[in-house]
Amino acid sequence: MRYSALSVFLNGLRGNSNWAAAWRQPEPKPHYDVVIVGGGGHGLATAYYLAKQHGIRNVAVLEKSWLGAGNIGRNTTIIRSNYLLPGNNPFYELSMKLWEGLEQDFNYNAMVSQRGVLNLYHTDAQRDAYTRRGNAMRLHGVDAELLDREAVRERLPFFDYDNARFPIKGGLLQPRGGSVRHDAVAWGYARGADERGVDIIQHCEVTGIRRENGRVVGVETTKGFIGTNKLALATAGHSSQTARMVDMTLPLESHVLQAFVSEGLKPFIDSVVTYGAGHFYVSQSNKGGLVFGGDIDGYNSYAQRGNLATVEHVAEAGVAMIPSLSRVRVLRSWGGVMDMSMDGSPIIDRTHIDNLYLNAGWCYGGFKATPASGFCFAHLIATGEPHATARAFRLDRFRRGYVIDEKGQGPQPNLH
Amino acid sequence: MASLIRCPHCGARPKEEFTIRGAAVTRPQPDAGEDAWYAYVYLRDNPMGPFDEYWHHTSGCRRWLVVSRDTRTHETYGVRDAAAVAGESRS
């Protein structure tokens, strides 16, 4: 059923009783061409593009919980392509371009909202780093502007300019950055994939990977054995656990990142803003809540929850940036488990097993990458070759010394 | 774990006093070979369950500690001075 203003109107007249299910609830078939483990954003997007771009429709997405239960349902909804390094920059720009046409492409309004992403700077050194980054973006045709203090003040007059411990000196703006209704991304991809024949199987946990003659032949699941020609892992947050099923150890630690939403407010802040003198970034959802976050708690965790000290640090940085936030109330916090890789960048690659493919290590960047991740992973699975924009995301880059380290922090995951 | 750490030297102290480094992995011998060094620097078991992690009591006794805890529940079941742990693994 095609969604449109007309369909909403006509169904409304009929009491909304005729809407079809957005996706089927199929039982698994005994065998698929491709099985994707993980029904989060990346897994669903991969299935969608496998079907749509490559005509591979005999595909199952196995999700141990509900559809979109992973980090696609637990993030701060920001999209941007303001990356520094050539290994990242074209990939995230591909993602941005896919975001820009996504809703028309999959006929679902995910509220892709390009209201700008502004990174504030407070020192000359930060300005210089943003100059380098902004120019790297411009070299690839990505939009970037360096704002001075007055230009920032004009956009955001209620920030602290005069009484701040670290005065705002300016910012790097990507006007095309913004936010997206995160759950709707999962739903849009799921609906689009389902429509093209992909089986999305919820509450189906993979418990083992069966190999014969050095190749994967299928997966053991809580719904029985499912055979497959190719197996694709998209279980960021738990990648080390799924990789362990084939005795792989990955260059990853799992960490918890907390995020927050305030009570609903009338329009307060229009764009996404990151603070440069503390760990804080904020945007406002269409529902009115300020969606914000900071840094990871710093310790290895699979618990999907963090601790109060981090909550306080984030709030402190928020009020340092916007003093009037003091009287706004924080409604809810949540924690997502992330694959923190050894260089802060992701992995989309083949593995030592011929028909096993890996998508992992998304660190803080998983949500914004969703379309390109699915697109490039599908390309790799379908063609056996990495997509041009994702060829730096190789698993062997650590051993070979070609890390993609945006922050220059080296092999300590909690610093990325 | 993660709200209060029971430092063996200072007692229960809040997380804010500590710096966390990551998995408590053992540095190979200089001649251990490329694979061992690559694994040490880059690969992590990243277990779901019991886990040893390096924490530094930065705003306290400034000792490095091995905090043993469960990554699923955050339950801590041991905090030891890292030098003592290194001594044990050597002997």
Next chain:
Amino acid sequence: MTAYRLGQGGRIDRSRTLGFTFDGTALSGHPGDTLASALLANNRLLVGRSFKYHRPRGVVAAGAAEPNALVTVGSAGRREPNSRATMVELHDGLRAESQNRWPSLNWDVGALNGFLSPFLSAGFYYKTFMWPASFWEKLYEPFIRRAAGLGRASYHADPDRYEKVWAHCDLLVVGAGPTGLAAALTAGRAGAEVILADEASEPGGSLLFDSASVDGQPAGQFATQILAELATLPNVRLMTRTTVFGWFDDMVFGAAERVSRHVSQPLPGQPQERLWRIVAKRAILATGAEQRPLVFPGNDRPGVMLADAAVSYARRFGVGVGRKVAVFANSDAGARTAASLQAAGINVVALVDARVGHPAAVTVPRIFSGGVVSGTSGSRALGAITVRHAGGEDRFEADALAMAGGYSPRIHLACHRGGKPRWSDAHQAFLAPEGLAGLTLAGSAAGARTLGECLSQGAAEAAAVVADLGHTGTAAQFGAVDGDVPEGSVRALWHVPGGKAFVDFQNDVTVKDLGLAVREGFSDVELAKRYTTTGMATDQGKLSNVNAIGILAEARGVSPAEVGTTTFRPFYTPVSFGALTGSSTGHHFQPVRRSPLHGWAEKHNAVFVETGLWVRSSWFPRQGETHWRQSVDREVKTVREAAGLCDVSTLGKIEIFGADAAEFLNRVYCNAFAKLPVGKARYGLMLREDGMIYDDGTTSRLDENHFFMTTTTALAAGVMNHLEFCAQTLWPDLDVRMASSTDQWAQMAIAGPLSRAILQVIVDEDLSDENVPFLAAKTVSLFGGQLEGRLYRISFSGELAYELGVPAGFGEAVADALMEAGEPHGICAYGAEALGVLRIEKGHVTHAEINGTVTAEDLGFGRMVSQKKVDFIGKHMLEREGLVDAERPRLVGVKPLNPEQSFRTGAHILAKGAEATLENDQGYVTSSAFSPHVGSTIGLALVTRGPDRHGEEVVIWNALAGETVPGVLCDPNFVDPSNEKLHA
């Protein structure tokens, strides 16, 4: 509905009157009122508008769960949107405004959405507004954003103060209702350290309105008596207005105390709010239970409220919620409510009991057994209700409807650490997870149904806890409870079919919306929540979640147990940014570090700059200098031609001692240190294990077993942690100890051809090149033996230069003396900017170049990396392909072809004639400055094969600044390449 102040009763102080305004209208109430009770007493029933359809809404609850009565209180920096009127304590001069309505609460244009409601079903916005794509940001979204949201936040800074504290106790009791009081009394008597926290202004919980009596005393009086005894126990701390909002690891609880929220100005010497981190050995949740609304057509009309709220308004606040009150229940709570209201003198016109065969023990004009409310009417407030029953339908006048849909234990805190709630058919409710270490629940939070059970459970749980903690004590005993009416059997009644029945009041989620979600595939409770937004309002579904789960269960044909709950997460109720921030605001966001030479720099008119936590002197303008460049150029020239003094105290300084100190340094630096002679300094390069440069600095050997290390300012703390890591975890067998002495030394660089002569004035030893050659490091006597200092002949500027360290307290005096000694030689103070120019002119690197992605080879230090040492940090990853790739960007100088042109740091380098694409990117400028010596802007850059390309013309590309500057690559050492001046 006509609400009114009862002639008597309640815990308000009728002898005093408080004036307040609501939407500009002057009204009055009494001390003890909440804003909600005062509004009801003034017959202000319409208090808010719902989120989506802007439907008129009235007060539903009497406590923290209120979804409808959200108002904005205060003004300017004290403006507080979304305040629950049920939790706002009335005070004189309180100004409250309704929200989410335009132009007024009575006439709200947004209510037109109600007519569109057939088209605004759950998730409708995912299905439309897609074409044309550009219209989303321009048209649809701005409209949606303006319509959405609740209150308006202030843009003014908050004038008030907040603070944070830790508290420790044996037992934390959350909730000071009957259960909590019994628990605190038991533990308190046993001598345990007890904190009893309650979110309300007055402790007592349900005892404040319960019509039962204990040992012959009315419930309220009983509470007063227990509180009086608790007050005599010094080991019990009662904290009112304190909401325990989260349970974190290691038995840390977060709590927000609203210290001054109940008055218009903060109390003298008190903060507005105080954040408590309570470390408890044990905790008892005595948080009570939330009464659930019933879901029936028209259940959102102002005048429909929770039964316990109606009783609470009557008995605690002396307010009748209506002149003709009907009661609708699915348990004996209906009869209990009717009796309580009647006892308070309120006219009850009907009792509708959804159950059949449960005769009510009250006398009410209309009693419907097996009936349900199937409709309500009235324009902006309830006027009549329709009851559907076995005999048909009855419609009659009622101006208030008290609904009792069963109880949901308040288990939120118990679920904050990952435990899953359990459905109980017996309770028709979710109970707390099992097996919680350190935390137990008691009373109605644990499913108890009578006051007597609450008292005995609270006391018994506390007795068990204190015994466990080694105290001796017995459970407090209380007299018989009289008038306790248990709920009896509860009929599962998740919704009454018919018209628009609301599940989530604030977000306007109806039964139909949930049904649609199930039909469309969003039947998992998490998906249904996200698709319909049920439970996502400011009350986080306190009233709606369980009803939604029941409705989903029915639609799916399974039990609520199978549907399960969404995840309970902090915060129990919303917490202000102010409380979470405490005193870390404005200038106090982070501490300020000042150099011991700060005062000296101030005397010389320094302009300061933030560098991390440090405040550093940046340049020193003199009279007539109007632009910073004039000052910096002068300072640079003075250093090159005469001498200058610069404060370098912010560099990290570490004293390293021990018989193995040399060996230790040999392992942490990539270059050799083992054989550094006593009295010598050496430049050292520290790598990370991945082979990239971590930090640099000089380390001097002051004695056989005593070294002094300097680090960069930025990594002073990081290097110290790193050294401790190496010493303690990698090589604990080495005899080495270290201490940071960054704050103990005032360190100044004296640089320039005349520096020796100036320094000699205060240094007792002979400073000749023979006696103090380049890289000498020694303790020296100053001022004829009055002071000892440490002198290092090292140079960042390329000039003859020294660094002198003196104990921090003497720093300013020594700097003054040097300036005086240097005056005849033309000495000047120079700051971080000039220091930067001087080092760029010499091609010296800082963290602008050491950016975490460069190797020693990249910066021209390849030969420093020891080939002999068997081990040092970073050795074993150095040979990797990517680290020895010939195409790596490496350090090179760059200057403009035309000296009149300038460029900036962060510009990229393109080959001459190459198209500006990412593929053609060859590197970037890491540092740049105007060099008075060269006479143009110069820069350091990391450029592919840079050192092999000296003399090559390139393009310095900065699209952000609109600058494309032809440049030339060159030797990064722009001044005195043979280093003659250094060795002078």
